[in-house]
Amino acid sequence: MLQGGFPKGHVILVTGFAGTGKTCLGLQFLLAGAAAGEKGIFLSLEEDETALVDTARQFGWPVDQAIKSSLVKIVRLDPKETRGNITRIASEMWKELAQLGVQRIVVDSVSLLNMLSDDEPSRRNTLFALAAACRGAGATTLLTAEANPLHRETTRDGLSEYIADGVILLDYREASDGHRVGLAVRVLKMRRTAHSRSVQPYTIGAHGIEVDAKAIDFGA
Ligand SMILES: Nc1ncnc2c1ncn2[C@@H]1O[C@H](COP(=O)(O)OP(=O)(O)OP(=O)(O)O)[C@@H](O)[C@H]1O
Numbered sequence: 168m169l170q171g172g173f174p175k176g177h178v179i180l181v182t183g184f185a186g187t188g189k190t191c192l193g194l195q196f197l198l199a200g201a202a203a204g205e206k207g208i209f210l211s212l213e214e215d216e217t218a219l220v221d222t223a224r225q226f227g228w229p230v231d232q233a234i235k236s237s238l239v240k241i242v243r244l245d246p247k248e249t250r251g252n253i254t255r256i257a258s259e260m261w262k263e264l265a266q267l268g269v270q271r272i273v274v275d276s277v278s279l280l281n282m283l284s285d286d287e288p289s290r291r292n293t294l295f296a297l298a299a300a301c302r303g304a305g306a307t308t309l310l311t312a313e314a315n316p317l318h319r320e321t322t323r324d325g326l327s328e329y330i331a332d333g334v335i336l337l338d339y340r341e342a343s344d345g346h347r348v349g350l351a352v353r354v355l356k357m358r359r360t361a362h363s364r365s366v367q368p369y370t371i372g373a374h375g376i377e378v379d380a381k382a383i384d385f386g387a
């Protein structure tokens with residue numbers, strides 16, 4: 168769908184409703200990187216490290232090994248503590264990321280990050296600083312965000328999709344009677360890429376996310 172994976176250095180937004188696999192995709196992206204010897208960091212504003220490690224383990228990914236060998240680092244940012252530190256996160260922390268030499272970054276989720284800012288200008292500033300810092304660190308970044316229930320092609324905050332270089336929508340497929348019958352992925356945007364516009368079914372199974380027919384290549 169992406170003509171060869173996530174473009175290197177891009178900031179990619181993964182948007183979707185609850186349970187569509189945004190967190191799983193983030194973990195899968197990091198573990199695929201670790202398998203290729205790439206360092207990655209998972210900045211979690213939602214689930215704690217234990218829960219994320221458990222998720223990765225149940226898919227059979229060698230997460231313990233990756234953490235032990237410092238290829239994967241999971242950092243839990245407590246939203247309560249983060250609130251006063253939003254400027255620090257957007258500025259200083261990203262310098263640290265560059266120093267760590269990470270090639271893959273996941274921020275799960277920017278929806279929560281956005282809730283820490285009181286107004287739109289400061290949300291915009293934080294997101295811009297975040298995206299700039301990730302690009303500056305030379306990493307390929309995956310940000311997750313909640314989809315807007317009224318208009319699923321946009322995020323709840325309505326900002327992240329403009330700041331990101333690419334947007335991937337994880338969505339429910341509904342039958343004509345309104346029943347949810349499965350999951351489907353679409354690439355809404357991918358700067359400088361002749362990406363597919365097809366709607367591709369995917370499953371979350373024993374080994375993680377698998378896109379039917381032509382799989383997304385997480386090789387970045
Ligand atoms: N081992 C598994 N086998 C099949 N499906 C699974 C498995 N583990 C998780 N899932 C599916 O993945 C979903 C959770 O995915 P995930 O937590 O990545 O979603 P999310 O988009 O991050 O949701 P949220 O917005 O609530 O954070 C579960 O609701 C379940 O449907």
Ligand SMILES: [Mg+2]
Pocket residue numbers: 189190191213275
């Ligand atoms: Mg999640």
